[in-house]
Amino acid sequence: MRLEEESQGISAPLWPILEKMPFLSRYAKTRGWYYVISWLHRFSGIWLFIALLVHLYTLSSLQTPDVFLSDMKISIQPTFLFLAWASSLVVGFHGLNGCRLILYELFGRRNDAEMTRWVFGLSTGYAAMVGLMMIMENQQASAFFFWLIAFFTGAILAYVVASRIWKRRHSLLWKLQRISGAFLLITVPAYLLFWFLNPGEANGTHETILWIENVFTRLVFLSVAISAIYHAGYGLFSIAADYLPSRITKTGMTALITVVMTVVAVFAFRLILCV
Amino acid sequence: MSKTYSLTLTIKRYDPERSVSWFQTYRLEAGPILRFVDLFRKINVELDATLAWASSCEHAQCGSCSVNINGRPMLACELLVENAVALFGVTEFKITPVSVAPVVRDLVVDWEKAYERVHRSKPYLIKPKKLPPGMTGFRISPAELSRYEEATRCINCFCCAEACISGNRNFIGPNAAMASIVRMMDPREEGKDERLNLLYSEEGIYRCHTSKACSHVCPKKIDVAHFLALAKEGAF
Amino acid sequence: MGKKLRIHSTLACDVLIIGAGGAGLRCAALLHERRPDLSIIAVTKVAHPQKSHTSTAQGGMAAVDPKDKVDKPIYHMFDTWKGGDCSSDQNVIKKIIEGGWEEVQWLEQKGIHFSRDEEGNIAKRQFGGHTLEFGKGDALRAVFVADRTGKGMMDTVWGEALKGGSLFLNSTVITELLFNQGCCVGAVLFKIKQGEFITVLAKATVLATGGSGQVFRITTNCRNNTGDGLAVILRAGLPVMDPEAVQFHPTGIVGPGILASEALRSEGGILRNRELEPFMERYAPKMKDLAPRDIVARAIETEIREGRGIMNPDHQIEHVWIDLRHLPDYVHEVKLKEVASFFKTYVNLDSRTQLCPVRPSNHYHMGGIPTNEHGEVQDAANRVVPGLFAVGECACASLHGFNRLGTNSLLELLVMGRYVGERVLSYLREKQVSGPKGAGEASLALFANYLEAQGRENLGMIRQEMREVMTRRVGVFRIEKGIEEAIASLIAFKQRTARIAISTKDMRMNQELLERWELDNLLDNAMTIAQAALMRKESRGAHFREDYPERSDEFQFHTLVSMTEFGKVSFGKRPIDMSIYESKGEHHEQFRVMPRRY
């Protein structure tokens, strides 16, 4: 049967370990590893959305610079750092796998056995790097320069994706999710790196405020926030559209998602513009 | 018989008269190269004449016999006992009907309901191109044909739809989508707009998340995900 | 029990097509094309038309391309005539073969995906028995869709019927034909899923129910090919023609009998016996492995009987080898992907490196419902039955005589499907007859009997034994004593069937009930085959009598068999049409009754 074929490709190096995982291996056998990965992508997307909600909610209590500064201390506590690190792992996976999906779907890259290995490899590498930076603390970087590079790289990626599908008769919303995904691929990890490059030392904190008060960085933050909110919103809608049985429940859910996302967006706006 | 296996088949049954379903276990001895349809027939003859199951061609050409075996949608007429044992590493098999269509009795489902989606996808040329005058056939190079030829091998067994991450509630389904995609790629089709309307609708390819379970389970080994991706890229 | 069976509802339509395989739906497509206003009901036993057996045909469809510089329709006619052992009707041969390429073009315009040559034109391959210039050279005459030609055709005709708006009644069988004033006016149908009987009144009824291969143990035919159409015809008091003409394909894969297409041999596969000798050289020095099917099948059976076969330990079946190891990977992987993979799937062998076990397997029924060249059904006195048409494998016009050439069946399905459609159109213009009273009583009584029967006989067991007897005694080789034994067994089986109790009483998807009915049909088919085989004391085409190994002019006619009571048959004759020969046109001498050597 297929047995031999399946032990090649992505699973070759991972097979012995993955095969032992009781739940996953069952699905891997009946639906294939990519199916399992799709679920992971889905869960990671939802996780990121929740993380974003919680994140913005906590930040909203830090409206004024004073409170903000004092409460920044929470963020250097080990548990928080660990959670943040875990999130960056999730971002890494979701982003790179999303990148694989975009390459597969829109750029005709079909040998994703190799790509999947890259995804796992790079996410681990990325997470390790972030972890290292958190431990090393206090790096120096020019915020403006950093964001200039990150923003434009992201924008170029987004443009490349857009030019690929813009003229097609696809739904606009769907196209935008792919495009925002490409933009986020660079900017979200950059954003995370940005914070972890210099997590909450006293003088670092000052710089933090300065960074944020810079108009250009604000603009960048805004675009990242909007992209992420849109992207996650469409993602949730897409999940709902898969399973919700009737038109009415689907419309209801779409309305709910739109409202939640608008609220979140307003939140993010106020945060970024009012600090 | 060179060798026999002692098998335990746990089959999900459904009685439409009482509207009840239950699991029933059958134990039987079988040679290594019997197919699962042979096992069902053996059950009918030796153990239980009432078990209903579906098949027609019995050599993987018609897609009538799809069932879930240990959770994997596959063709009962294609799976040999020894291959099943090798694939799952057990001699106990749980067999349930596919969920792409309502169950009629035991393992038999109402395929018409599943096919309804394929019909909506118009499995014919909507507006066929006219044969050029004086020609006895079209010219389609083997290279051009090979771009979509694989997809024409689909037998509508719905294994892919059964396995798909999107479920089969709101998605027209991998096979039905592919039926349209093939004709998007066919140089003889002139009614392409209508196809795009379906493919680029909310029940079309946006429901596909490239989970590739379709390609994984397809008994005809068609890389279904590849064709769906072509539709996403618009590279018909 | 107590639940009384009744006719649930009555439908009316213009044309009722029973059997939505290649033949039935080609006819439907034509009707839609010509008369979009007609209401057409297409009935199929399988769950959906696409599941029909035509989908499994592999090798190709023969048709002579008018642009071909070397091939001519007359050569194809000759091959068909000779291949059928001079038992086909020449008017039918001419009609069908001349209409071949039109069908290719029709398919081409409706979206079939024919395989292509380098220039992008429709590719052609050679098939057994197809020659140029009356046997001088090999003809490249079969168009094909890789190794799934039937599927390509099925998808196309199904698509067209769907597009045209046919109403499909799936998982539904015909149990009875309805007549009034000698005209066929529709049928009684049993909807398997719902467990309901309905009547359909139709201005014209077309039977296209396909083959009857399940009569034999080892067969390439699908589970549904239980010869229902022929049984229904017999019960209506009409005859079947040439039932003894049963084709055995030389290369069924050991085990279930799945077909390993002739294309394997046309691409260069070689048959070998236990000593690995390429034995076909002895039987057909000229055409070798590509000799007509009956000759190759008998050669294999002879090898096996003379101890040069190989025993398969799993199935306890003897076989010979087909050697594909020397063929290029391209053939294995692309050209014959599907068939080569059968060996992997069903016997776990790799055709690239291992010899593959094959043996003759029941394949095709040349005989069937007698029709004229327009597909109109005829009664025992060769009179047309108004309103009733038959087409496809269940019908016998007869194109194939006593042995069908590979690729000629698909050709027949399409061309005759079209002709029948045209004939139906002209029939619809004639005076119409109304429906009869009390329609369906016979079917209801039959099924009520099945449900009420008591006893301990096992349905599956009887079926198994019957198929075994037929394969053993009325198979590739036949002999008087064997056939008589078979007939005696069939009578015994029939008696046992009265003691089969059906445990499921609910009518919905009652598989036992359906199989009980099928068993009766199988027995009817088996009986007519055996009786006709016994009657025909000669060898002709696929019908081979060891006790009469030569063809005899005494039997230069079509057999008609009627059977109103099981086992009690009456024979009739239909002359073989010789119109090409009699026309005295060019090459007419090639259409005389001649010996068959390859």
Ligand SMILES: Cc1cc2nc3c(=O)[nH]c(=O)nc-3n(C[C@H](O)[C@H](O)[C@H](O)COP(=O)(O)OP(=O)(O)OC[C@H]3O[C@@H](n4cnc5c(N)ncnc54)[C@H](O)[C@@H]3O)c2cc1C
């Ligand atoms: C494996 C295989 C390979 C073949 N390869 C070739 C080839 O390469 N070239 C070639 O020319 N020929 C080939 N043949 C022969 C050819 O495929 C068949 O003869 C042909 O497909 C028969 O077509 P049909 O339309 O008559 O019947 P089918 O396609 O069998 O259709 C019969 C229809 O009738 C329905 N039906 C049956 N019983 C009933 C009932 N009681 N009530 C209502 N409906 C009923 C069935 O559901 C089905 O829809 C092959 C045959 C086999 C088995």
Ligand code: HEM
């Ligand atoms: C999930 C991973 C994320 C992590 C780990 C993360 C981490 C951080 C950190 C460390 C800060 C600095 C304030 C603090 O230390 O508490 C911060 C601020 C902020 N983040 Fe995130 N962030 C993440 C995702 C996002 C995303 C996707 C958005 C966009 C919608 C976002 C929007 C913000 C905003 C708006 C601020 C506040 C900046 C300000 O006050 O001007 N975060 N984030």
Ligand code: HEM
């Ligand atoms: C870092 C770069 C990112 C990339 C490249 C990316 C890419 C993608 C892609 C391609 C999809 C589509 C999957 C599909 O439906 O087929 C997707 C889905 C999704 N993404 Fe992202 N994404 C990124 C970041 C994020 C972030 C930051 C969030 C949350 C705030 C998020 C939330 C989601 C959600 C909820 C889905 C829907 C999941 C599903 O449909 O199963 N993504 N992402």
Ligand code: SF4
């Ligand atoms: S694509 Fe494959 S799995 Fe899906 S219906 Fe077609 S043959 Fe079956």
Ligand code: F3S
């Ligand atoms: S399984 Fe489903 S998600 Fe897409 S790739 Fe296949 S259709």
Ligand code: FES
């Ligand atoms: S019975 Fe036809 S595919 Fe299994």
